[in-house]
Amino acid sequence: MLTKLTGGTLYDPANAIEGKVRDIYIRDGRIVSTPPASEPVHRSYALDGKIVMAGAIDLHTHIGGGKVNIARTMLPEDHREHVRRSTTLTRSGSGHATPSTLAAGYRYAEMGYTSCFEPAILPVNARQAHMEMADTPMIDTGGYAMLGNDDLLLEMIAEGAEQETINDYVAWTLHATQCIGIKVVNPGGINAFKFNARELDVDDLHPHYRISPRKILRTLSLALNNLGVPHPLHVHASNLGVPGNFHSTLSTMDAAEGLPIHLTHVQFHSYGAEGDRKFSSSAAEIAEAVNRHPNISIDVGQIMFGQTVTVSGDTMRQYANHGHAHPNKWTCMDIECDAGCGVVPFRYRDKNFVNALQWAIGLELFLMIDDPWRVFLTTDHPNGAPFTSYPHLIRLLMDRSFRNDLLSQINPDAAASSHLSTLDRVYSLYEIAIMTRAAPARILGLTDRGHLAPGAIADIAVYHQADNPERMFQQPMLVFKQGEVVVEEGRITRPINGTTQVVRPDYDPGIEKRLGDWFEQYHSIKLQNFRISDDEMAAGIGSAVTIHPCRGRN
Amino acid sequence: MSALILRLRQSSHQRIDMSPFTPERLADMKLSDIVQLPLWQGNQQVACGDLFTLSGDDPQDIVIQSDSDRLDEIGSGMTNGSIHIEGCAGAYLGRSMGGGSLSVSGDVGIAAGCNMSAGTLTIAGNAGDLLGGAITGERQGMRGGKILVKGNTGDRAGDQMRRGTILISGNAGDYCASRMIAGTLVVLGEAGAKTGLAMRRGTLLLSQEPVSLPATFNDNGKHNLNFLTLLTRSFQDQAGFSDMWERGSRVQRWLGDLGCDGKGEILVWC
Numbered sequence: 001m002l003t004k005l006t007g008g009t010l011y012d013p014a015n016a017i018e019g020k021v022r023d024i025y026i027r028d029g030r031i032v033s034t035p036p037a038s039e040p041v042h043r044s045y046a047l048d049g050k051i052v053m054a055g056a057i058d059l060h061t062h063i064g065g066g067k068v069n070i071a072r073t074m075l076p077e078d079h080r081e082h083v084r085r086s087t088t089l090t091r092s093g094s095g096h097a098t099p100s101t102l103a104a105g106y107r108y109a110e111m112g113y114t115s116c117f118e119p120a121i122l123p124v125n126a127r128q129a130h131m132e133m134a135d136t137p138m139i140d141t142g143g144y145a146m147l148g149n150d151d152l153l154l155e156m157i158a159e160g161a162e163q164e165t166i167n168d169y170v171a172w173t174l175h176a177t178q179c180i181g182i183k184v185v186n187p188g189g190i191n192a193f194k195f196n197a198r199e200l201d202v203d204d205l206h207p208h209y210r211i212s213p214r215k216i217l218r219t220l221s222l223a224l225n226n227l228g229v230p231h232p233l234h235v236h237a238s239n240l241g242v243p244g245n246f247h248s249t250l251s252t253m254d255a256a257e258g259l260p261i262h263l264t265h266v267q268f269h270s271y272g273a274e275g276d277r278k279f280s281s282s283a284a285e286i287a288e289a290v291n292r293h294p295n296i297s298i299d300v301g302q303i304m305f306g307q308t309v310t311v312s313g314d315t316m317r318q319y320a321n322h323g324h325a326h327p328n329k330w331t332c333m334d335i336e337c338d339a340g341c342g343v344v345p346f347r348y349r350d351k352n353f354v355n356a357l358q359w360a361i362g363l364e365l366f367l368m369i370d371d372p373w374r375v376f377l378t379t380d381h382p383n384g385a386p387f388t389s390y391p392h393l394i395r396l397l398m399d400r401s402f403r404n405d406l407l408s409q410i411n412p413d414a415a416a417s418s419h420l421s422t423l424d425r426v427y428s429l430y431e432i433a434i435m436t437r438a439a440p441a442r443i444l445g446l447t448d449r450g451h452l453a454p455g456a457i458a459d460i461a462v463y464h465q466a467d468n469p470e471r472m473f474q475q476p477m478l479v480f481k482q483g484e485v486v487v488e489e490g491r492i493t494r495p496i497n498g499t500t501q502v503v504r505p506d507y508d509p510g511i512e513k514r515l516g517d518w519f520e521q522y523h524s525i526k527l528q529n530f531r532i533s534d535d536e537m538a539a540g541i542g543s544a545v546t547i548h549p550c551r552g553r554n
Numbered sequence: 555m556s557a558l559i560l561r562l563r564q565s566s567h568q569r570i571d572m573s574p575f576t577p578e579r580l581a582d583m584k585l586s587d588i589v590q591l592p593l594w595q596g597n598q599q600v601a602c603g604d605l606f607t608l609s610g611d612d613p614q615d616i617v618i619q620s621d622s623d624r625l626d627e628i629g630s631g632m633t634n635g636s637i638h639i640e641g642c643a644g645a646y647l648g649r650s651m652g653g654g655s656l657s658v659s660g661d662v663g664i665a666a667g668c669n670m671s672a673g674t675l676t677i678a679g680n681a682g683d684l685l686g687g688a689i690t691g692e693r694q695g696m697r698g699g700k701i702l703v704k705g706n707t708g709d710r711a712g713d714q715m716r717r718g719t720i721l722i723s724g725n726a727g728d729y730c731a732s733r734m735i736a737g738t739l740v741v742l743g744e745a746g747a748k749t750g751l752a753m754r755r756g757t758l759l760l761s762q763e764p765v766s767l768p769a770t771f772n773d774n775g776k777h778n779l780n781f782l783t784l785l786t787r788s789f790q791d792q793a794g795f796s797d798m799w800e801r802g803s804r805v806q807r808w809l810g811d812l813g814c815d816g817k818g819e820i821l822v823w824c
Contacts, residue, residue, distance in 0.1 A: 074691070075691060076689075076690050076691030077691050077692065080691075327693055328693055329693055
């Protein structure tokens with residue numbers, strides 16, 4: 001069956017198409033090249049004057065796994081106050097800061113998103129995380145497994161294990177947890193917290209293993225590079241939220257020694273300690289460093305004012321911030337010695353100096369980093385704000401007068417200490433398409449999406465032209481998933497389920513000997529039960545895997 | 555003007571959400587509008603007139619006639635006027651109530667008066683668990699006002715209570731005043747096991763020793779506490795509590811829960 005989208009204005013940065021009117025043909029869920037005129041078109045959509053982009057990709061959003069569920073149970077008021085009623089097609093859901101799985105999937109699709117990636121899957125929790133994401137309808141999902149605070153890796157590094165051995169362990173973890181990337185959260189810091197350390201900077205030594213976060217970063221980024229995993233090491237750097245932490249962030253960039261790494265929610269890592277309040281913006285230093293290092297990509301983790309909840313594996317920093325919990329309830333816990341977990345509800349206030357400056361710092365990063373291919377649009381959902389605020393964020397980037405209006409309403413001291421008012425840059429639709437589609441696909445190694453060339457999965461979002469980008473991105477006219485219309489005028493018309501995106505680097509199965517001994521001695525389950533098979537993903541968990549290629553081991 | 559009377563047509567299998575029926579929400583509405591008011595019955599919305607027969611015209615004075623235990627959230631969020639229930643009420647009676655008076659002639663379900671901040675709630679029958687407590691996830695229960703129960707209550711009466719007064723003529727269940735932050739709770743009958751568990755501050759006044767106290771309460775011995783004379787005299791206009799002041803001011807005192815702040819006191823007349 002052939003579907004034709006006629007006359008839409010395409011923004012497809014992966015193929016350098018900016019605002020050109022082109023037709024798109026879809027067959028069997030994929031975009032195809034123009035077929036012979038003799039071939040009958042079964043369905044056709046007239047998209048004259050409409051904006052056509054690939055389906056959006058969120059590469060950092062906490063939508064599955066233990067900590068999200070803890071946040072849901074901790075904040076029943078978030079669910080009581082935000083109810084989504086069932087319709088004849090969709091099921092009911094609830095929640096604003098941490099929406100239920102169904103509500104999250106529907107809302108993402110209603111905004112034109114078609115793939116989302118959970119950035120913090122504890123290997124021991126991978127099964128639960130995949131189950132939740134399988135229960136999140138409409139979107140394809142994937143996850144990054146967390147390493148770098150597990151005792152096995154730290155022990156291996158401390159005893160000077162061969163890089164090859166560590167590569168095998170990393171690859172085995174990707175296989176066993178059905179993940180597409182590796183994330184490190186506060187390298188070594190979560191583990192050090194359990195040895196009573198309350199801070200661990202990039203060059204500090206872990207109190208027990210006597211290795212530095214720098215060493216962990218270097219080892220893991222090298223492992224991913226050697227294995228040919230497309231997504232570079234996903235780094236939640238040391239000292240999140242600490243005034244003056246931009247030094248740690250710059251050291252983290254250095255630690256990669258030129259290898260690609262992705263620094264996540266950098267807004268929380270761009271703080272100086274200047275001024276009367278010992279809190280200032282160091283976005284300029286960070287942006288300058290990102291501009292200088294082509295091996296580095298970032299996502300921003302923009303904050304928005306209002307109630308949300310912070311969920312993180314970074315027990316050390318969440319514990320330090322628990323005094324700010326609003327409402328006053330929080331938890332930090334160890335998860336089976338794999339890593340940690342901290343859930344602290346938070347309300348960002350525009351009249352609060354620190355919160356207002358955080359808001360400005362995020363926007364400064366967006367506007368001062370030159371290359372939109374290396375900066376991604378995230379709020380670190382739900383840590384900076386729920387993902388539902390993306391259209392608002394896009395307007396902030398695209399509309400300077402709107403941005404300055406809001407800047408005049410925030411805490412005046414914060415506004416005065418920020419460069420934001422002097423930044424004239426506005427993002428174009430093309431740049432928005434880069435940072436929400438083409439670039440995330442490229443950095444995740446997803447060749448089958450994020451663009452509109454023949455061969456791509458027909459995940460397509462069609463928007464009405466509008467002066468207000470917030471309105472435009474809030475409610476797409478049409479969203480295609482695998483070639484089928486699933487959303488019309490911002491409403492779900494066809495509920496579907498996605499697949500799980502994974503990579504499979506080669507490894508030497510000999511590593512299982514050491515892992516088996518470790519599991520036998522220290523773990524709560526056996527090695528065979530730990531790993532998730534493809535059959536279990538498809539039949540048990542309910543989300544079959546889609547395997548994406550690696551570059552090959554080097 | 556005569557009281558607005560709602561009489562339940564027939565008992566419902568599904569629970570009915572009565573929160574739209576408060577004096578302020580019905581103010582300025584004609585009876586013909588009220589009849590059309592949509593109410594949630596289970597997962598369906600049903601016009602009020604299909605569930606109740608209505609008469610009267612004064613939404614400041616609402617009377618609900620029902621023997622069903624399925625009418626939830628009666629008086630939820632009310633701030634003025636009065637609601638009287640002839641019969642029984644379901645869960646969350648007077649939830650987050652901020653004023654006015656709410657009374658029931660029979661029994662009520664769980665979490666009556668939860669999160670209330672002002673007003674008077676009078677229950678002539680028995681109350682369920684979590685009387686004056688907190689709805690799930692909230693960090694504070696009752697924050698003010700007065701609850702009077704003539705019968706018995708379920709477990710965890712006054713859970714996370716922050717301020718206000720709860721008077722119970724009958725027995726209280728287990729974990730009475732659990733996680734109490736502050737406020738006053740009086741039980742004339744018997745209080746159950748682990749009374750005062752995780753209590754931080756506040757006063758629990760009992761007429762006899764509870765079934766058991768947590769191990770983290772310290773016995774302080776017998777005391778003459780003159781403030782009790784003032785406290786009990788303030789209850790003189792409450793039916794069933796008017797002669798409390800005659801019991802004097804000599805009490806056995808326990809302090810706890812030492813697992814928390816440990817500033818809560820349990821007083822038992824000797």
